[in-house]
Amino acid sequence: MQQIDQVSILTKANVYFNGQCVSHTLLYPDGTKKSVGVILPGSPLTFTTGVAEKMEIVEGHCRINIANTDWQTVEKGQSFNVAAQTSFQIEALEHNPVHYLCHFG
Numbered sequence: 001m002q003q004i005d006q007v008s009i010l011t012k013a014n015v016y017f018n019g020q021c022v023s024h025t026l027l028y029p030d031g032t033k034k035s036v037g038v039i040l041p042g043s044p045l046t047f048t049t050g051v052a053e054k055m056e057i058v059e060g061h062c063r064i065n066i067a068n069t070d071w072q073t074v075e076k077g078q079s080f081n082v083a084a085q086t087s088f089q090i091e092a093l094e095h096n097p098v099h100y101l102c103h104f105g
Contacts, residue, residue, distance in 0.1 A: 004101075005028060038100075049082050052083055063091050
């Protein structure tokens with residue numbers, strides 16, 4: 001997906017891990033909430049979900065570890081799911097940022 005039409009965007013960024021991950025919240029007319037963001041290369045980042053999430057990788061590639069399982073590589077065009085109330089680690093690979101779209105719920 002290269003373009004998202006007919007959404008409202010919250011202009012205040014969500015900044016995590018001293019700027020290593022920055023996202024913006026998207027609000028759809030039907031009430032759906034998503035975020036679009038970038039993860040910069042560096043150490044693995046650990047997130048904890050409140051609700052189930054689907055992370056769609058739009059550009060770049062990364063490695064992920066969901067709930068302390070084996071590390072997996074995820075590339076542009078692929079996605080992964082994380083259950084509610086679960087932690088996961090994500091790391092951008094090869095000095096390139098990872099662009100993502102996160103679907104909540």
